[in-house]
Amino acid sequence: MTTITALIFVLFGAMLLAGGKQGFVSFLGLIFNFGLVFMSVVLISFGIPYLLVTLISAVIILVITIYFGNQQGRNADIAFLTSLIVVGLVILLIIPVEHWAQVQGFGVENTEDLEGLSLQLGVRFLDVSCAMTILSCLGAVAEAAVALATGLVELEDHDKTITDTKLRKEGTKVGKEIVGTAFNTLFFGFYGELIGLFIWFARLHYDFGMVLNDKIFVSEFIMTLISSIGIVLTIPITIYIVIFQKHRRKKVNN
Amino acid sequence: MTRINPKFHIKWLTILLTLLIGIGAMVFTHFDAPFYHQTVAQVQKVHNYGRTKVTDEFHNQDFQENQTVTLKILNGKDRGKIMKSKNQFSGAGATDMQYHAGQQVFVHLGNKKSNKSSILINGFKRDTVVVFLVWLTISLLLLILKFRGSMALLSLVINALLFFAAVEIDVGTNFNPFILFSILAVIFTFVTAALIFGWSKETLVAIASTICGTAAAILIAYLVMSATHQRGMNFEMMDYVTQQRLPLFFAGSMIGSLGAIMDLSADITSSLFAVYREEPELTFWQLFKNARKIGRSIMGPLINVLFLIFVAGTFPMMVLFMRNGNNWGYSYSMIMTLGIVQSLISGIGIALTVPITGLIAGGLCETKVIK
Numbered sequence: 001m002t003t004i005t006a007l008i009f010v011l012f013g014a015m016l017l018a019g020g021k022q023g024f025v026s027f028l029g030l031i032f033n034f035g036l037v038f039m040s041v042v043l044i045s046f047g048i049p050y051l052l053v054t055l056i057s058a059v060i061i062l063v064i065t066i067y068f069g070n071q072q073g074r075n076a077d078i079a080f081l082t083s084l085i086v087v088g089l090v091i092l093l094i095i096p097v098e099h100w101a102q103v104q105g106f107g108v109e110n111t112e113d114l115e116g117l118s119l120q121l122g123v124r125f126l127d128v129s130c131a132m133t134i135l136s137c138l139g140a141v142a143e144a145a146v147a148l149a150t151g152l153v154e155l156e157d158h159d160k161t162i163t164d165t166k167l168r169k170e171g172t173k174v175g176k177e178i179v180g181t182a183f184n185t186l187f188f189g190f191y192g193e194l195i196g197l198f199i200w201f202a203r204l205h206y207d208f209g210m211v212l213n214d215k216i217f218v219s220e221f222i223m224t225l226i227s228s229i230g231i232v233l234t235i236p237i238t239i240y241i242v243i244f245q246k247h248r249r250k251k252v253n254n
Numbered sequence: 255m256t257r258i259n260p261k262f263h264i265k266w267l268t269i270l271l272t273l274l275i276g277i278g279a280m281v282f283t284h285f286d287a288p289f290y291h292q293t294v295a296q297v298q299k300v301h302n303y304g305r306t307k308v309t310d311e312f313h314n315q316d317f318q319e320n321q322t323v324t325l326k327i328l329n330g331k332d333r334g335k336i337m338k339s340k341n342q343f344s345g346a347g348a349t350d351m352q353y354h355a356g357q358q359v360f361v362h363l364g365n366k367k368s369n370k371s372s373i374l375i376n377g378f379k380r381d382t383v384v385v386f387l388v389w390l391t392i393s394l395l396l397l398i399l400k401f402r403g404s405m406a407l408l409s410l411v412i413n414a415l416l417f418f419a420a421v422e423i424d425v426g427t428n429f430n431p432f433i434l435f436s437i438l439a440v441i442f443t444f445v446t447a448a449l450i451f452g453w454s455k456e457t458l459v460a461i462a463s464t465i466c467g468t469a470a471a472i473l474i475a476y477l478v479m480s481a482t483h484q485r486g487m488n489f490e491m492m493d494y495v496t497q498q499r500l501p502l503f504f505a506g507s508m509i510g511s512l513g514a515i516m517d518l519s520a521d522i523t524s525s526l527f528a529v530y531r532e533e534p535e536l537t538f539w540q541l542f543k544n545a546r547k548i549g550r551s552i553m554g555p556l557i558n559v560l561f562l563i564f565v566a567g568t569f570p571m572m573v574l575f576m577r578n579g580n581n582w583g584y585s586y587s588m589i590m591t592l593g594i595v596q597s598l599i600s601g602i603g604i605a606l607t608v609p610i611t612g613l614i615a616g617g618l619c620e621t622k623v624i625k
Contacts, residue, residue, distance in 0.1 A: 041569050068554060119349060184513040193564065225391050232398055
């Protein structure tokens, strides 16, 4: 048995232990998500327009992440709508930023890995970078949206007469807690992924300016910051949607 | 109706000030060449020589183009000098790029002995875009959350300093890197939890379960890898390696999953204590069940966060491999396995944290340690 197969079994067992049936559904969602991400990279390498591939798989990944292994209800719908809006906004930021930063492809630190490989492939690596950045922020946005929507819907159910001001205030309070932990999830993930690169920088005595302009560092840093921006944007948008729906319900009832 | 709402007034002032700071910072990076040790130059104009079609041995069709780039040196003793450099780029742009007038680059100047003064572009200046994104993130955070967002920022800054200190110790001494980064992980947990959740008994429970969850994940990963003899894992494909691979891989997996595990254990702990305060007569098993109920709905999305980051990060290498005549299976096993194992380890840690937090928090409530 390979290590991956064994670890997948362990993860399956751990998720069952933690969540029972819901853990099983979450596990299935993870497998589906992997299939989607893998198909996306295969299709992009075939030369199919990256934006088309990424947009379609992004929507499906959001559906799976939000609706699988979660109590389905109004909070999930709000979270899904919020995620769609936030990811749309973030894509509008990602494309110009990636063109501006020129972090596509590989850096000087990758030189050894590239030996003997053809680099003139007919696929624009700038497109690959955009696809990578868009897909990598989906998880963070969905997680924040689910947590915030669940908190706000609970609040609303608890107190049917809650005012807009109170919702806004409480939403910001819940948002603060989510941002605090979610930022650390992202940045620890960033350090964990790039620990080797940072040791490389230190060993070769890169100065601050060299790190700040390094292709790989900037590429990964952009991914982390874009996800952070996505999380922050989730707060006002979720609050706005909850308030908007509340007013619409009132109108219908009257 | 002539009275101005002061709240509204301040808000506009804040937005104006934030914008001014952002523009100021970005203008600064445009003129910061004197602060660099490396030579910085600005592209004055470019001349392109037209595209030539190229086809490689795998029938990939691309183009190649040469350009002459006129550069004006912005710092050092050759400041103000105008020089010409040649650049070649391809459509794929995997390691090369097309330059445009106005961009700033790092250059390497040839030695003075040879009469022909040579100049080579060896990097693109990216500080403006980094500063822009950092500014955007901080501004949005502070505009939306006001001062309440500042603790999150403070914890990020302190953690970054701690991390770089640990990297320096790793490089400067012979200390075992795995032990070093384990100590760092414990410090990370304490500092972050104290800053974000405040200091309380609940925070201590969250810290204890975070450390136990992370340790359990790493231990299980180690046992599984030993039992399966690391079959199918291509450690030779690890990127940017300058020291022993296995301890580095475990250190990376540990630090990488720590944030998500902390997120989950804090969520469960605070909800569980809230429930317990409302109904103090709940038994251990009821509390444990409650922990699972809270945990299982957050667990899935949380595992996805890291999974998507780790797997999407392999995209450029995957495209490169598949376009170089390798089939899906081989590309997957060479490029994606390490990222997947890293996300599996963090997934196991996240899932196990649910019962672990339930045990610790439920046990403490049951023994009435916490009133």
